[in-house]
Amino acid sequence: MAISETTRAQMREVLVRYPRKRSALMPLLHLAQADDGYVSADGISVVADLVGLTDAEVTAVATFYTMYLKQESGHVRVGVCINSLCALLGGDEIWDALVDHCGVGTNQTTDDGTITLERIECQAACTHAPVMTANWEFLDDMTVAKARHVVDDVRSGRSVQSTRGPAVRTFADAGRVIAGVDDGLVAEGDHRDDRMLAGLRIAQQNGDADRSAEAERQGASKVKGR
Numbered sequence: 001m002a003i004s005e006t007t008r009a010q011m012r013e014v015l016v017r018y019p020r021k022r023s024a025l026m027p028l029l030h031l032a033q034a035d036d037g038y039v040s041a042d043g044i045s046v047v048a049d050l051v052g053l054t055d056a057e058v059t060a061v062a063t064f065y066t067m068y069l070k071q072e073s074g075h076v077r078v079g080v081c082i083n084s085l086c087a088l089l090g091g092d093e094i095w096d097a098l099v100d101h102c103g104v105g106t107n108q109t110t111d112d113g114t115i116t117l118e119r120i121e122c123q124a125a126c127t128h129a130p131v132m133t134a135n136w137e138f139l140d141d142m143t144v145a146k147a148r149h150v151v152d153d154v155r156s157g158r159s160v161q162s163t164r165g166p167a168v169r170t171f172a173d174a175g176r177v178i179a180g181v182d183d184g185l186v187a188e189g190d191h192r193d194d195r196m197l198a199g200l201r202i203a204q205q206n207g208d209a210d211r212s213a214e215a216e217r218q219g220a221s222k223v224k225g226r
């Protein structure tokens with residue numbers, strides 16, 4: 001499928017942020033993927049031309065990283081964390097339930113094209129295990145019932161609210177944000193809560209004030225720059 005003019009314009013906007021064109025390769029691949037639902041041959045050629053690399057060099061990168069897809073994604077990629085903490089607290093059970101509920105396995109898409117299921121690694125969100133993601137937005141403290149509900153809402157076209165971010169957007173919208181296109185939603189949702197800050201509070205109670213203040217400052221700047 002041909003890359004749209006809108007996406008080409010966004011690629012040029014992102015490209016000029018980088019002192020060396022080739023440094024923009026990965027964000028541009030996300031834009032190509034947002035347009036086609038996967039990284040197509042046309043997407044590779046357009047990106048190669050913009051960053052001054054060969055199609056073969058861009059293909060080498062696109063086929064190395066698992067976030068770049070070789071086949072079209074469903075509208076929402078539903079990820080279930082299957083690493084140790086989430087798995088022990090119910091992630092394995094959630095995964096099995098969703099496979100059964102959706103009738104597809106890992107990296108497979110439902111017949112209606114709405115859901116692609118994937119097994120994901122630790123999202124550094126273990127404070128709220130078991131964790132799922134929907135187009136990379138967090139869904140914390142999941143249960144089998146809540147997971148089925150998320151899938152049913154997506155398939156019925158109902159909005160799904162992430163736990164600490166905006167409502168879940170389309171695969172294309174999420175890909176554009178990953179590439180660095182501002183969607184104006186940075187302030188949506190609660191980013192930190194008591195459980196996430198428990199370690200910080202213990203450090204403060206132990207009198208480790210300098211390190212805890214620095215950690216808090218870094219946490220705040222990460223949220224701002226998100």
Ligand code: FES
Binds near residue numbers: 082
């Ligand atoms: S093990 Fe699932 S978020 Fe860390």
